[in-house]
Amino acid sequence: MPENEEKAAEVFAHEHEEEEHKTPGTVVLTLALLISFAVYYFANWKALADVWHVR
Amino acid sequence: MAVKVHPIQRLMDNPWLLLALGIIVPFLSYTLWGWIDMASMPKATLP
Amino acid sequence: MSIHAPEANWFKPPSGAERTWIGLALAWCLVLSIMMPYWHFKGKQNSTGDSYRVTPAAFAARVEQFVKTNKVAEINGVPVVEPSPGGDAYLQGQMWRWYPALKLRVNQTYRLHISSTDLQHGFSLQPMNMNFQVLPGYDHVLTITPTMKGEYSIVCNEFCGIGHHLMTGKIIVE
Amino acid sequence: MANAVAIPASHEESEVITKPVGNHAAGNSRTCDTTGLPVCLTAQLFIRLNAVLGVVALLAGGIAALLIALTRWPAVHLLDPVWYYRLTTFHGLNMLIFWILFMEVGILYFASTTLLNSRLFSKGMAWASFVMMVAGAVLVDVTILGGKADVMMTSYVPLKAHSNFYLGIILVAVGTLIGVANFFGTLYIAKRDKTYAGSVPLVVFGATAAAIIAVVTLLHGALVMIPTWLWSMDILKEVDAGWYRLVWWGLGHQSQQVNVCAMVSVWYFLATLTTGAKPLNQAVCRGAFVLYILFINLASAHHLLVDPGVGASWKIWNTSYAMYLAVLASMIHGFTVPASVETAMRKKGHNRGLFGWLAAAPWKNPGFSAFFLSLLIFGFIGGITGVTLGTQQINILAHNTLRIPGHFHSTVVGGTSLAFMGLAYYVVPLIFKREYYARGLARVQPYLFAVGIVLMSLGMSFAGSYGVPRRHWDIEFTGAQFAPGFGSGAHVMLGLMGVGAVIAFVGLLTFILLTVAAVFFGKKIENRAMTPW
CATH class of the missing domain: 2.60.40.420 (Cupredoxins -  blue copper proteins)
Incomplete structure (x- = not known):
C-alpha cells in the first residue's frame, strides 16, 4: 500500500512538473488590477467618511 | 477501466445538481430572506 | 483546449502562480467583506433600512x-x-x-x-x-x-x- | 465520408453529410471546413436567425444611445424631455435585454450542438422560442415608440405602462426560457447518445453556468412581470413598490450575470480560436464558474442598498455575494484567461521579457483584439467600479447617480458587447459561411469601439461622482423651484461622455455595416477554410 501511494505521489509530482507554466506577464497584469482596485476602493471609503452621519 | 474521479469533478459534471443549487441558493438568500424582511416591517406610528 | 473535452481525470488542485493569485484574491475578498460589518459598527454612514x-x-x-x-x-x-x-x-x-x-x-x-x-x-x-x-x-x-x-x-x-x-x-x- | 452515398447536395450546403452521424439525422449536419467541427444544420439555422435579430436590436438601441448621449451632453442637449425619457427606455430594453438575449440563445445552441457533436434537442422548441422572442421584442418596441410606456427599463411600480409593454417582456422571457430549456434538452440527449466522452468542454461548461443563471433570472422575471401585467389591466389592485424592486432586480441584475458568464465563455472560446490557448487548470476555471452559479445572483441586492424595507444584515450578506465569492470567481478568470494566452504564445517562442507574448499577440485579428480589450475593460473599469459601488455603505454616494450607468457600460458594453462583436468575426465566416469585406476596417473596429466606451464610461463615472443623477433630462434644472446645478467638473465629464459616445457609435455602426454586408453580400465560403484574420 505505502509503495502504491508513493508511486502515485511520484506520478502526480511528475505531471505537476510538466504542467508548470511560467506566466510572469499575467502576474504583473493582475497585480496592477489589484492595486488599482485597492486605491479606488479605499478612496471611496475616504469620500464616504466626509459626508453627513446617517444610520 | 474504472477511473477514480474526484468528487469535485463529479459535482461539476452534473449540470442538474448545479441547476438545482443555482436556483435554491439565490432564492433562499436573496428572494425569500428579502420577502421576510419586508413582511416583518412594523407599522408606522408617526410621532 | 477549451472547446474540446478535457482528459478523463482532469481534477487537480491549482499550482504555481495560479495558486498564489487565488490565495491573494481570496485574501482581498475577505478584506472587502470585513469592511462592511466593520463600518456598520464603527463607521458613521450606514443605510440600515429602518x-x-x-x-x-x-x-x-x-x-x-x-x-x-x-x-x-x-x-x-x-x-x-x-x-x-x-x-x-x-x-x-x-x-x-x-x-x-x-x-x-x-x-x-x-x-x-x-x-x-x-x-x-x-x-x-x-x-x-x-x-x-x-x-x-x-x-x-x-x-x-x-x-x-x-x-x-x-x-x-x-x-x-x-x-x-x-x-x-x-x-x-x- | 468515404462510403457515403454520392447524392449531390440539393442546395448550397455542399459539405452536408448525407448519412446519419452520431445522433444527427441524415442530411442534417455538416463538417466545418475551417475547424473540422460538426455543425447541426437545425442549430445553424437558429444561430443565424438569433444573430440577425440580435444585430437588429443592437442597431435600434445604438441609434437611441447616440441620441440620448447627445442629450445628456449639456453643450448639445439634443432631444426634448419626452423623447429623451422615451428613448432611454427604448435603449435600455433593446441593448440590455434584446441584443444580448438573442445572441445568448444563439451561443447556447452553438455550444450544446457543435462543441458536443450533438443535434439540437428540438426544432419545434427553437421555433417557439424564436417566434415568442421576436413577437415580444416587437411588441415592447412598438409600445414604447408609440408613447405608451415611458417608464424606463425598470418600470418601477406604481409608474404604469400600457399592458402590452409587460406582455412583451413576458413573451421575451418565456421565449428565452424555452430556448434555455432546448439547451438543457440538448445537454441531455448528447449525454444519452454518448456524442462525447467524459466531461463537457470548458466553453460548454461556461455556457451551462450562463443557462442556469438564466433560469433563475427568468423565473424572477415571470414572478414579477405577471402580477404587474395583471395590475396594468386593473385585474390586480396593487403591486407593492418594495416587493417589485426586490423581485424585479432578480430579473434585471441577474440577466447581466448571464452576460458575465456568456462573456467569459466567449473569452475562453476566442482565446482558443485566435491563439490556440488552452486552460492551465480545468478545475480552477470550472470552479470559478461554479462560484458564479452559486453566488453571483445575490448581487441583485446592489440595487437595494439604500432602500427601505430590507435590513442591514440582508444588505451586507447579499451585497457581498456571500463573502465576495463571485468576485473571487471573476478575479480567477481574470488570471486564467490571460495566463492561457501567455502560455500559448510563449510556447510559440514569443518569450522576450514580461510582455513579449502580449506584443506578439494577433492584435490585427478583430476576434483577438475585441476579446482582449473586453477583458481589460471589464476587469479594470467594470469590475473595480462594480464592487466599489456595490459596497453597502459606499452606495450612499452612488445610488442612482451616473456612476451606475458608468459602471455597467464598461461591463455590458465594453465587456459583453465587445466580446460578442469579436465572436461575430468568427460566427459570420463559420456559421453564415461568408467572408467580411473591408477587412482593414474590421481590424480597426474593436479599437474604435473600445476607446469610445472607455471615454464614455469614465465620463459617466466621474460625472456621477460629482452627484449628477442618471436618467435625468436637464441638470441645469431650468424652471425648477430650486436650481442646484452642478459645477464645471461635472460638465467636463459629461462632455467626455458625449465625445466617447460619438466615437463608440461610429465603432458600433462600423461593426453593424460590416457584418450586414458580410452576411448578405459577402463572398461565399464553400469547401474551403475561412481566410484567416
Missing part, C-alpha cells in the same frame, strides 16, 4: 401637521420648517417637488422620515451627494446628523414622469 409601513394619506397628513407646527419662514413659496433638535422631521416626495424645505442645526441628530405619496423617488442631497430610495407605502427613517453648515439642494434621481428633472427641494443647515 422603515415602517405607512399609507400615503397618513404620511401626507403628518407632513401637513409638521409644517403647521414648525414653520419658520418661506422661500419661493415653499414653507421652511425647523424641527426640534433630536426630534422627528418629515419630508414628502411627490410629482414634482420635495416638501417642505427643512432648516436643521449643525451637529444635531434628527429622525428624518421620508416617503412618497405617488411614485418612487430618489432623495439625492447635493452637493453633499448622499442618495436614498423613497417608496410610496414605506416610511424610510434616516437618523441623520448634518456635520457642515450651508445650503443644500435635494434633487430627484429616480425617474418619476415627465417633470422628473424639475423635482427639487432644500435643506438649510445653520
Whole structure:
C-alpha cells in the first residue's frame, strides 16, 4: 500500500512538473488590477467618511 | 477501466445538481430572506 | 483546449502562480467583506433600512401637521420648517417637488422620515451627494446628523414622469 | 465520408453529410471546413436567425444611445424631455435585454450542438422560442415608440405602462426560457447518445453556468412581470413598490450575470480560436464558474442598498455575494484567461521579457483584439467600479447617480458587447459561411469601439461622482423651484461622455455595416477554410 501511494505521489509530482507554466506577464497584469482596485476602493471609503452621519 | 474521479469533478459534471443549487441558493438568500424582511416591517406610528 | 473535452481525470488542485493569485484574491475578498460589518459598527454612514409601513394619506397628513407646527419662514413659496433638535422631521416626495424645505442645526441628530405619496423617488442631497430610495407605502427613517453648515439642494434621481428633472427641494443647515 | 452515398447536395450546403452521424439525422449536419467541427444544420439555422435579430436590436438601441448621449451632453442637449425619457427606455430594453438575449440563445445552441457533436434537442422548441422572442421584442418596441410606456427599463411600480409593454417582456422571457430549456434538452440527449466522452468542454461548461443563471433570472422575471401585467389591466389592485424592486432586480441584475458568464465563455472560446490557448487548470476555471452559479445572483441586492424595507444584515450578506465569492470567481478568470494566452504564445517562442507574448499577440485579428480589450475593460473599469459601488455603505454616494450607468457600460458594453462583436468575426465566416469585406476596417473596429466606451464610461463615472443623477433630462434644472446645478467638473465629464459616445457609435455602426454586408453580400465560403484574420 505505502509503495502504491508513493508511486502515485511520484506520478502526480511528475505531471505537476510538466504542467508548470511560467506566466510572469499575467502576474504583473493582475497585480496592477489589484492595486488599482485597492486605491479606488479605499478612496471611496475616504469620500464616504466626509459626508453627513446617517444610520 | 474504472477511473477514480474526484468528487469535485463529479459535482461539476452534473449540470442538474448545479441547476438545482443555482436556483435554491439565490432564492433562499436573496428572494425569500428579502420577502421576510419586508413582511416583518412594523407599522408606522408617526410621532 | 477549451472547446474540446478535457482528459478523463482532469481534477487537480491549482499550482504555481495560479495558486498564489487565488490565495491573494481570496485574501482581498475577505478584506472587502470585513469592511462592511466593520463600518456598520464603527463607521458613521450606514443605510440600515429602518422603515415602517405607512399609507400615503397618513404620511401626507403628518407632513401637513409638521409644517403647521414648525414653520419658520418661506422661500419661493415653499414653507421652511425647523424641527426640534433630536426630534422627528418629515419630508414628502411627490410629482414634482420635495416638501417642505427643512432648516436643521449643525451637529444635531434628527429622525428624518421620508416617503412618497405617488411614485418612487430618489432623495439625492447635493452637493453633499448622499442618495436614498423613497417608496410610496414605506416610511424610510434616516437618523441623520448634518456635520457642515450651508445650503443644500435635494434633487430627484429616480425617474418619476415627465417633470422628473424639475423635482427639487432644500435643506438649510445653520 | 468515404462510403457515403454520392447524392449531390440539393442546395448550397455542399459539405452536408448525407448519412446519419452520431445522433444527427441524415442530411442534417455538416463538417466545418475551417475547424473540422460538426455543425447541426437545425442549430445553424437558429444561430443565424438569433444573430440577425440580435444585430437588429443592437442597431435600434445604438441609434437611441447616440441620441440620448447627445442629450445628456449639456453643450448639445439634443432631444426634448419626452423623447429623451422615451428613448432611454427604448435603449435600455433593446441593448440590455434584446441584443444580448438573442445572441445568448444563439451561443447556447452553438455550444450544446457543435462543441458536443450533438443535434439540437428540438426544432419545434427553437421555433417557439424564436417566434415568442421576436413577437415580444416587437411588441415592447412598438409600445414604447408609440408613447405608451415611458417608464424606463425598470418600470418601477406604481409608474404604469400600457399592458402590452409587460406582455412583451413576458413573451421575451418565456421565449428565452424555452430556448434555455432546448439547451438543457440538448445537454441531455448528447449525454444519452454518448456524442462525447467524459466531461463537457470548458466553453460548454461556461455556457451551462450562463443557462442556469438564466433560469433563475427568468423565473424572477415571470414572478414579477405577471402580477404587474395583471395590475396594468386593473385585474390586480396593487403591486407593492418594495416587493417589485426586490423581485424585479432578480430579473434585471441577474440577466447581466448571464452576460458575465456568456462573456467569459466567449473569452475562453476566442482565446482558443485566435491563439490556440488552452486552460492551465480545468478545475480552477470550472470552479470559478461554479462560484458564479452559486453566488453571483445575490448581487441583485446592489440595487437595494439604500432602500427601505430590507435590513442591514440582508444588505451586507447579499451585497457581498456571500463573502465576495463571485468576485473571487471573476478575479480567477481574470488570471486564467490571460495566463492561457501567455502560455500559448510563449510556447510559440514569443518569450522576450514580461510582455513579449502580449506584443506578439494577433492584435490585427478583430476576434483577438475585441476579446482582449473586453477583458481589460471589464476587469479594470467594470469590475473595480462594480464592487466599489456595490459596497453597502459606499452606495450612499452612488445610488442612482451616473456612476451606475458608468459602471455597467464598461461591463455590458465594453465587456459583453465587445466580446460578442469579436465572436461575430468568427460566427459570420463559420456559421453564415461568408467572408467580411473591408477587412482593414474590421481590424480597426474593436479599437474604435473600445476607446469610445472607455471615454464614455469614465465620463459617466466621474460625472456621477460629482452627484449628477442618471436618467435625468436637464441638470441645469431650468424652471425648477430650486436650481442646484452642478459645477464645471461635472460638465467636463459629461462632455467626455458625449465625445466617447460619438466615437463608440461610429465603432458600433462600423461593426453593424460590416457584418450586414458580410452576411448578405459577402463572398461565399464553400469547401474551403475561412481566410484567416
